[in-house]
Amino acid sequence: MLGVDPDTLRRWADNGKIEVFTTPGGHRRFLRTSIDAMLPRAKPARRPSLSSIGEAPDRIAAEFRKRVRTELSDQDWRARFDERSLRWFRERGMRMSDLLLGSLDTARRSGRDQLIAQAESLGREYGAEAKRAGLSLGEATQAFLFFRARFMAEIAHVARRRNVETSQAAALFAEADTALDRIILSLIAGHQA
Secondary structure: OOOOOOHHHHHHOOOOOOOOOOOOOEEEEHHHHHHHHHHOOOOOOOOOOOHOOOOOOOHHHHHHHHHHHHHHHHOHHHOOOOOHHHHHHHHHHHHHHHHHHHHHHHHOHHHHHHHHHHHHHHHHHHHHHHOOOOOHHHHHHHHHHHHHHHHHHHEEEHHEEEOHHHHHHHHHHHHHHHHHHHHHHHHHHHOOO
16 A cells, blocks of 8 residues: 555664554554555645736636626616716726736735735625615625626636636636635625724
């Protein structure tokens, strides 16, 4: 299982590197759990940056916005906004998507956290402005979920187009999903404040 000579295993046992017990007949026995603990562990898949898979965040943002424009007119909550409010939400929504894409394109954890914190701040503003515009918390959440679904669909499209390895694509989706969860919680807090 370990790919080593039995003498090496005995030496490891003598040096305390692996747990061993001796049978009444004087034979060494190793617990399966001790052997398993020495096997190399598969490293969790690292999430690739968008640029490393050949996708410019600006291109993804443009495709996301096109996807949103195509499907936005069918949304009931959209009619509740005047032109000024629509512009306000559009500008902040573009900034929020840029921050999210930036976090997915950044390798450093501290850089990602800063970008997501800025997006959370925008989420709070979104929630407060949605309340001022007369949207219930349910309607504001419905609007956010509309954008979230299109954002995740665009990330999925990128992963398919670039043939991203399944484990890396899953890591990319998980990180995007976690960031979006943080933002929706901020939106709720902003609406309730």
